[in-house]
Amino acid sequence: MTRFVIRRVLWLILVLLVVSFVTFALMHLVPGGPWSRDKQLAPAVVAALNAKYGLDKPFLVQYGNFLVGILHGDLGISYSYQDRSVTQILMQGFPKSAILGGTAFILAMIVGIAFGMAAALRQNTWIDYVCVMFSTIFASVPGFVLGILLIIVFSVGLHWFPTGGWGSPSQVIMPAVALAALPAAFIARITRASTLETMRQDYVRTARSKGLLERVVLIRHILRNALIPVVTVAGPEFAALVTGSVIVETIFSIPGVGRLFVEAVFARDYGLIMGTVLFYAFIISFANMVVDILYGVIDPRIRYD
């Protein structure tokens, strides 16, 4: 297993390198630069800025400098955030997004798997239809609306939670729920579909013929076999949640990293773009690696030669 992990880590680094190069190229190809404004800056000013940020050097040299910076753990500097380096920006914002995203992920998995299995076991009963209803509502109602509803009901109405901000645990609950709604619905539906298929397998009938408790049949025989698609989906969902969401962080005014990437792209903040893209790419590749490892743990037949 460790040989497999080492190989995958090497591949991870390669993927990150390719992502960084492609991003670097795309950034410079895209129309408009960091200094483009309706009210054009004087050419001399633009030249001075380019010199300051090393944008006047040839493309490959700039990329080389960026890579060298990475080796020292420095993701480069941001043009819009003058006071902090990209690494600092990420390090300040990421814990908030991670805590929020992590809570939402755990919530989504627990609710999702529980609901999914219940819907599959009680097919075509009210639980099943409730599961369908919720998954549809959360998928078609935009996150923004859900966030606002939560605020109106729970903080303005019932004063249970503050309307936003960060710091106390009570400020995590509502945004986590808003964030977890869609993934929970998605995981519930995936679990249901997979459990339905697993329930019909012969070995479940064998388990029952041994007189095992329904609970044991459910967990040890049905759930474990139904987990493969759930785990597959959980990887990317985890990465997406942990790297923050633009909408939820905006509504609940949480200084996470959700908005960074989008802001950086629209501001053509090259330093910040490179930093956030690599950061996201690392987390998603890492999550997918964990999923592949989990495959081997869940299903012994999946062995990596």
Place this chain on the structure above:
Amino acid sequence: MPGYNANIGTQYVFNVTKAKQLLAQAGYSDVSKLPQITFSYSNTGSNPTVAQFLQGQMQQNLGINIVLDPEDSKTFSNNVNTGNFMWAFFGWGADYPDPDDWLPALFGTGAGNNHTGYSNPAFDALSTKALAELDNTKRLADWDQAQQVVMNDAPIIGIFYREGFVLVKPYVKGITTTGMDGALPGDTFYNLVTIASH
């Protein structure tokens, strides 16, 4: 703003029949012969609504179908600065409240922010004269003439001025908002602000 003259540009009022006459004069009595007009704008804030409003007016009043081209702000700025647009919607904010800052930069031939490529020697002459004039009243008179020239050539169409609304608690004293405020209202003269006990 010094040099402000209320009746400049008053000749432009909403008048559909006159517009049609001008179109006919230009040989486009049948608007379908017009080339495809694209209206580019940065897709932020209320720009989309303004653009669609303009499109609706052109279509409903003159029957001209213009195509809207929303762009992200940097792409739009880049297109504007490189003249890569047919008809665009962009704003301007003065650095300091005086014609010296506006007019030459926007309408002087080859000026940095002259995105329309407008060039009128008459205006250039008046502009250089006004910039060198020390006597304030003469200076403003020159700018007044310069504005008149620009208005007659009409290289741009002024649509609206942004207006800011400020809610101030009664116990906050001394807030003086100016046209030059930055992101926060009255931030130009924050030193005058005092908080009364409440």
Place this chain on the structure above:
Amino acid sequence: MAISENAANVSVRPHHTLWGDAWVRLRRNKLAMAGGIFIILLSLAAIFAPLITPYSFSHQDLTAILQNPSAKHWLGTDGLGRDVFARLLYGARTSLAVGIFTQIIVLGIGLPIGAIAGYAGGTVDNVLMRFVDFMYGFPDILLIILIKAILGGGIYQLFFAIGLVAWVDIARLVRGQMMSVKSRDFVAAARAMGGMGPYITERHLLPNSLGPIIVSVTFNVPRAIFTEAALSFIGIGVRPPTPSWGSMISDGYAVIFSSWYQVFFPALAIALLMIAFTFLGDGLRDALDPKMRH
């Protein structure tokens, strides 16, 4: 022992193919049929919108801005005095097209790559999956702005842009299913009978990993519709004033408190579309499930 001829009531079952039998059983599933009919009705309503509503989607009646639903405007009017019901109908053209075609592209790319990676295993799987990781980490907004700059902003560029990035989820899902299903015993048996790779993949593996794939598709439909709205923000896809459900919702954000219906009705339309796809998908899954075929 000659056999008598009166075999009248012996029911000789015609040999159904997998898909033939599935269609027979799908037709019997009322919910799935309801879903299918809803989608067809919606498409017809979108196509024949001019017959259904007198209003055009772009006509601005500036005297009737942000009106609540009334007899004159069934679903009220938006910020520029345009009829929301008309925009919803015409918007269906964009959103249905986006919802459906992107899924075809997504399945078209994702299924084969996932199936090959899952089935082949070894280095093929590794290379394909690292490419998938690359696509996951890929800054799609940057590419999309570039596509807009080079290819312009039409609806085909939109399908291209969404399809390009959205197939990765399906690919990983199919691959995961294939890997555990591949080693399941009937596949070993099929392989023993000399079944070639593609034959096995199509006949044995895909039908058995259909459930989660269909679920993923039903969730991708609303996601594609919202992505379309995000992309039209950058200028790709339909341009104003052509409406789409996604852009109607994002326009409605600003006035959500005063005129909630601007967000409510498009969101409801998306919800109904997704329910239709969910029932259709569930029906299809049950119809194709080999275990359900007596």
Place this chain on the structure above:
Amino acid sequence: MAPLLEVRNLKTYFYTQDGVVKAVDDVSYDVNRGETIALVGESGCGKTVSALSILRLVAEPAGKIVAGEIMFNGNDLLKLSNEEMRKMRGAKISIIFQEPLTSLNPVLTIGRQISEGLEFHKNMSVHQGMQEATRLLKMVGIPHPERRIYDYPHQFSGGMRQRAMIAIAIACQPQLIIADEPTTVVDVTIQAQLLELIRNITKELDTALILITHNLGIVARYAKRVFVMYAGNIVEYGSAMDVYHYPCHPYTAGLLGSVPRLDEPRKTRLQPIEGQPPDLISPPIGCSFQARCAYSISTCQKEKPQLSELTPNHYAACWVSQKGLRQWQKL
């Protein structure tokens, strides 16, 4: 001495969209302690469904036991609560399924799948269960059992998996084992080994065995009494010898006729039974076999024949044989 298991007038129907499938339509049979009986018939005649009905494992909601009694050790299994029934499964009655390829949980070790029943019925610890599993695997002839208990099903061959299934079935020393076509999937040589294994074990543990198969060769060698099923009911039953040498039902004769015999030079072509089993949704009036029966007379089409004793302990449900007109009797 009362039989260990007595199935009386069992009816198990499946409610599907196409209609009600009468899979088991008024079937009765019995098994004595330690005895081996065989349930024979083409696939789809209701053999497996009747077995599953005994264990009340018929797939809800489609399948439902509509009528009848299943007396086991004097009490009716159908009257037991789910809790009591669950205590019977695996402990008193166990089953060996036909498909070793899919009947074992792919993600659980063989050892655990054997020890599960023990942990629950005999409340052994996992460790004790695994040790017992090792002994059971040795008993069913699996080499190096102490290592193999940690293997997964996909690491076992088809034959070995069936042996594991047998180990699971005998784990709690049940009084009755139902073997549902235990050897259909494996090749002939392994088939013989498995059947010998099952016979020795049932003898050693004095367990009753219901052997469900469509392979007549097996029946003759292992079963004392034979019940022939067709289209959801029993058409003939009696001692193996009687049924083999003096079949009283054309279907049984047909089955025997379509099996190559070693003890006779083969003169004539094997005679397959033409046609298909009737649709169980709307079974024909009268005898369900008459459509394929060459000897059917008018009454066969009008009235359904009942089982009646033709020779001592040898029953058949056929008007022609009950009227003594058995032309097919060439043996």
